[in-house]
Amino acid sequence: MNSENFTLSERIVSTSYIRQGSQARRSHEQLIRHLLEQGKCPEEGWSESTIELFLHELAVMDSNNFLGNCGVGEREGRVVSSLVARRHYRLIHGIGRSGDIAAIQPKAAGSSLLNKLTNSVVLDILKRTGVRSVVSCFVVPMATGMSLTLCFLTLRHRRPKAQYIIWPRIDQKSCFKAMITAGFEPVVVENILEGDELRTDLEAVEHKIKDLGAESILCVHSTTSCFAPRVPDRLEELASLCAKYNIPHIVNNAYGVQSSKCMHLIEQGARVGRIDAFVQSLDKNFMVPVGGAIIAGFDEAFIQEISKMYPGRASASPSLDVLITLLSLGASGYKKLLSERKEIYFFLAQELKSLASAHGERLLHTPHNPISLAMSLDGLQADSDKAVTQLGSMLFTRQVSGARVVPLGKEQTISGHTFHGFMSHSEIYPCPYLNAASAVGITQEDVRLCIKRLDKCLKTLRKELNVAKSSSPVSPSISDSKPDESICKDVKML
Numbered sequence: 001m002n003s004e005n006f007t008l009s010e011r012i013v014s015t016s017y018i019r020q021g022s023q024a025r026r027s028h029e030q031l032i033r034h035l036l037e038q039g040k041c042p043e044e045g046w047s048e049s050t051i052e053l054f055l056h057e058l059a060v061m062d063s064n065n066f067l068g069n070c071g072v073g074e075r076e077g078r079v080v081s082s083l084v085a086r087r088h089y090r091l092i093h094g095i096g097r098s099g100d101i102a103a104i105q106p107k108a109a110g111s112s113l114l115n116k117l118t119n120s121v122v123l124d125i126l127k128r129t130g131v132r133s134v135v136s137c138f139v140v141p142m143a144t145g146m147s148l149t150l151c152f153l154t155l156r157h158r159r160p161k162a163q164y165i166i167w168p169r170i171d172q173k174s175c176f177k178a179m180i181t182a183g184f185e186p187v188v189v190e191n192i193l194e195g196d197e198l199r200t201d202l203e204a205v206e207h208k209i210k211d212l213g214a215e216s217i218l219c220v221h222s223t224t225s226c227f228a229p230r231v232p233d234r235l236e237e238l239a240s241l242c243a244k245y246n247i248p249h250i251v252n253n254a255y256g257v258q259s260s261k262c263m264h265l266i267e268q269g270a271r272v273g274r275i276d277a278f279v280q281s282l283d284k285n286f287m288v289p290v291g292g293a294i295i296a297g298f299d300e301a302f303i304q305e306i307s308k309m310y311p312g313r314a315s316a317s318p319s320l321d322v323l324i325t326l327l328s329l330g331a332s333g334y335k336k337l338l339s340e341r342k343e344i345y346f347f348l349a350q351e352l353k354s355l356a357s358a359h360g361e362r363l364l365h366t367p368h369n370p371i372s373l374a375m376s377l378d379g380l381q382a383d384s385d386k387a388v389t390q391l392g393s394m395l396f397t398r399q400v401s402g403a404r405v406v407p408l409g410k411e412q413t414i415s416g417h418t419f420h421g422f423m424s425h426s427e428i429y430p431c432p433y434l435n436a437a438s439a440v441g442i443t444q445e446d447v448r449l450c451i452k453r454l455d456k457c458l459k460t461l462r463k464e465l466n467v468a469k470s471s472s473p474v475s476p477s478i479s480d481s482k483p484d485e486s487i488c489k490d491v492k493m494l
Helices: 001-010 015-038 050-057 081-089 111-126 146-159 172-180 202-212 233-246 260-272 281-286 300-310 316-358 378-383 387-397 444-470 485-493
Strands: 136-140 162-170 185-189 192-194 197-199 216-222 249-251 277-281 293-297 372-376 405-406 409-413 418-420 434-439
Touching: 001 015, 015 050, 015 111, 050 111, 050 316, 111 136, 111 293, 136 162, 136 192, 136 233, 136 316, 146 172, 146 216, 146 249, 146 277, 146 293, 146 300, 162 172, 162 202, 172 185, 172 216, 172 409, 185 202, 185 418, 202 216, 216 233, 233 260, 249 260, 277 281, 277 300, 281 316, 281 409, 293 300, 316 372, 316 444, 378 387, 378 444, 387 444, 405 418
Parallel strands: 162 185, 162 216, 216 249, 249 277
Antiparallel strands: 136 293, 192 197, 277 293, 372 434, 405 434, 409 418
16 A cells, blocks of 8 residues: 555545555554665564565565466466465565575565575674674575585585695594595594593694695684584684685684674684684574574685585575564564573473482583583493493483483494494593583573473482392302403593
8 A cells, every 4th residue: 555545545434534544554664774774684573464564565566476477487486385385475486596596586576685685684683693703604504414515515626725624522423524524534633631621722823834834725624513512612712713825714604693702702703813604503593493594604605605615496485484584573572582592401401410419420611612511421420331321311201402412432323424422522531421412492491391301200210220239130159260351441440
């Protein structure tokens, strides 16, 4: 309804009523105008009616929704299911063109505007959450691992002689496979143990650079958000090393947007040294469906180069999901969620510490990890090698999701590389443990239920182990002429 149509409506319905309706519509349009003018996340969240009005306005700008449109090409935004069309708000053309995911589509002005606005709003959020000097970003319809691969493939053109990627170890498969998929050889740098924490071995990183030669190294691939007892890499020092040896630096910031500490590390790293791009997940940070990531950096030309590396058009779903979410929350709503997450982190830490003490365990001291916590499981490991993994199964069947149980000595081979002590980020970590994380969206009720069920599982498991011990057969006498070797080993262990 434009002003002319409102005027015509006054012939049918009372003028005062029509003007009231016109003013109500203008309040929606004013919010949309501010978004278009500023390109930033609104301070206060929008109502669903405003968001839907805006999306419908965008959709009618795409050629597949033109009245009387006659499409004779192979891609005309045709959708046979009306349910699918409604699910996507009839924004069917996707984003980008065959040569650039950020390019404007002539047939889809509305979808192109959606893409540009989403990137602009997300950039504003990255600045608000701590990386104030970030210059450019774009949403890519791939999860974190493949988005990292896209960054590595872009660097290939800049460093054609490079074969290696230096990677401080983190036991997470997708970031390792991202390097393999891009065609490079990961150079794994083991972490060093400082107290309970696993931290970046800077001397080993620099030794690898000197040993391999800077020209043969594509980049340093570092990590912020991670499972305790590993903590975020020493980003400032790594960034300084990259600047010193003129080596690119890509940061895996998977779920680090929700942590002011992780974002501060990236900001500081870029200030004192070199960070070329940092990649973060949409689902982990903004509570949207899996399938999208944000690639951001401090050099607009390089970020544009990455976007042009993406082959073909792309799905608009991740962009649409995150834009709807941020418009709904507003900057203040998202900031509130992050504040609540931080408060619950301390609540979770206190609850885990009390539970650990009650069961003769301890909360591992990992102050440099702002999201994940770990509780030792020494007692279970001493009772039975299988007890630790059994605890993980018990928690899962009792609907405790996300808790990771990490036994000692696990081996895992990924693309030909064998990791010893897999899941613990180290070959030498001294104890098994259980992980729990305070991620955005968690509630105090989640923590209470988790602690209650974990407590019950530990009690049940210890009871079963005690029964198994008491019912085990009597060991052979050690006075026999040829003592049993396994018993001798057990005695030595005791």
